[in-house]
Amino acid sequence: MVAMERVIATDAGLVGGRRGRGRSISWRGIPFAAPPLGENRFRAPQPAPPWRGVRECDEYGAALIQEKYLTLTTPLKLQPMSEDCLTLNVFSRDSVPSALRPVMVFIHGGGFLMGMAATPIYDGTHLARTQDVVVVTIQYRFGPFGLLDLSDYATAEQPFETNLGLRDQIAALRWVRRNIAAFGGDPDNVTVFGESAGGTSVLALLASPAAKGLFAAAIAESPAPELIVDRATARVIADEFLRLLDDPARKPGAPHGAGPFPGGRARELLARASGDDIHGAGKKLMDFAQKTDIGVFLPLAPIVGDDILPQSPLRAAHAGTTHPVPLIIGNNREEGALFSRFFDLTPAVEKTVRALAGTDGDEAIRGVYRDHKRDRSRLSGDFLFWGPTSVFVDGHSAVAATYHYRYDYVTRLLKASGFGATHTTEMLAVFGSLKTYVAGFLAIADWRSVSRLVGEVQGRWAGFARHRNPGTDWPAYTTDDRQVLIIDDPSRVDTDPDAGRREVWRRLHSAAVG
Structure with a gap:
């Protein structure tokens, strides 16, 4: 049995893996997009900048900013947090396959409010080793970092796209298509699977024109198909978010006599706010949704009505327009x-x-x-x-x-x-x-x-x-x-x-x- 090469060439540079227990190997914390910081904040994922030499990928990337206790990896260890979170992990048997292996790409759950690939139950080692598949686990932006509709405040110089979390998932699937063969995986045999918000994401991808052709099969575990927000409601939520960001003492849902939030002020706030500020304002949106009759009880979820998700997954399925790929689904x-x-x-x-x-x-x-x-x-x-x-x-x-x-x-x-x-x-x-x-x-x-x-x-x-x-x-x-x-x-x-x-x-x- 010939061992796999530890150093693999991706389209952005060389990555070094780590050999593990039971003749397994993994590459952890590979960037699949540029850090969503500075000009890239609230923007669709951009290509990862190339690097020179070997990038040692032996640790998980940072988790997106959330409540600290949610990032525990052991009773005494917390995963670092950052907006720079667009990384993925590859798990495989430590042997060169006689034929390219099936690929299973996992999207974590967390109600679109929390989660990370470093959560111990998502370790792909056991599944990859026992079933001879390549497992990929990905991270994406959720909460206020990835599921606000800020398009009303965009300009040509400072654009803001919608459904950033879904765009991140699609970017990760495109990375897999371009690079996974180098890890022994078959880019033409990719199964996307996820649980809870990850399962909901799978249904959204089945309804998304932009995801067409990026996977050959899908598995949705415990999806919440109606965990969505329509475009009109998303704009109300974005307006409230900006008011909470502008005035940390504001009570969620408090009345205001002003018209729409000023675009210039919005762009200024979104550029200079810290990650903790954004997270804090996003948390208050939960109270806003409960205190006001906006029609949703979770205000940050995939947005229906843009180019990524033109209609809800349930409507797409009812109309027979979901991507015709085989599916395992259940609860x-x-x-x-x-x-x-x-x-x-x-x-x-x-x-x-x-x-x-x-x-x-x-x-x-x-x-x-x-x-x-x-x-x-x-x-x-x-x-x-x-x-x-x-x-x-x-x-x-x-x-x-x-x-x-x-x-x-x-x-x-x-x-x-x-x-x-x-x-x-x-x-x-x-x-x-x-x-x-x-x-x-x-x-x-x-x-x-x-x-x-x-x-x-x-x-x-x-x-x-x-x-x-x-x-x-x-x-x-x-x-x-x-x-x-x-x-x-x-x-x-x-x-x-x-x-x-x-x-x-x-x-x-x-x-x-x-």
Whole structure:
């Protein structure tokens, strides 16, 4: 077996990797775009400047500015933070392949408010080594750095583009297309996958004209298809952001007698504000969205109505205009259990249901969810994730092979905690983290079962990435039979599980997008 070269040539310069455990190798912190600083702040990603010599890529790049505790990589170590965050990481077996390996590009989650590639559960080593694929994990701008619509304040000399976070993801995919063959990966066999906000990003990429041809398959884990902001609302949010940036003592949503925020002042503020100032004003937008009736409860999300995302992913799927690439998509059985411990989504649920279908919709929801704690938790999870996802599945399955799953697996500790198969728990199987020290405590007394689960999930995901086959026992979903893989130990195929709840959401969302 011939070891891979440690130093690889990219289109910007030479990068040096690090050999790791189990005959693996990785390159971490490779810039795929120029630092979004100075003139590049609030701009579409620009080409990475070339460098001379070998750039040693043995550590993750800086995380985007967010709350410090969210950047923990060990109980005692924080990842550095910076606006200069547009880097990616490549993981592979440490051997020269006989044929180019399938490539799996991962987009992290975090509600478009947080997250980083350095989070330990996203280490691609185990998945790359056991499944003989090349894993790429990327970073992108989120929150106020990447999801504000500042175009009203742009000039020819100081332009501001929209949907910077999605543009970053597209730039990373273009980097992969240009460079991944040098790392042993096949640029014509790229699967993009992501979880939560990353899964939502995958659906946005499926609906984005700019992403056409950049990936051959997609996997969306626990997406929130309606975590979007329309262009008119985004402009209201941008105006409020600038007022908060201009006056740190301002209460979010406080009335003002002025007209639109002055363009000159806006450009001055956006140029000279510190990263911490921008982050601080962005945090206050959460209060603004809760106190005012702007129609969204998360104000910073992909913006619908520009060249990157002309229509929402749900509308694109309903219209049959998503990119016709094979898709794995699904949710966890108890998505809402994680969120119900920290905040109550009931007001947002009720407001959205009324907006979707008025009183009739409210009555339909009450007909399938009871008022006890478990159903309120399930309603929140279905509202954010499963309900709209089931509608997306119906649409996309008409244009490409679509494999639908529900993740039910729980360890004894997760069950005892009351979380069950909640949001994010499937990630521990996808990356093999349940078998590492990072999350190994969750697998106490379940090692054999966990080993089976990790092997199954990784095998299905990689089999799909390699030749679009997630297993002969997993049939493609159609609206005629609605077959869903229930991932558990053992897994099974079920026909239209939770049909009553699904039908309620189908009626609500189909009426809205139609």
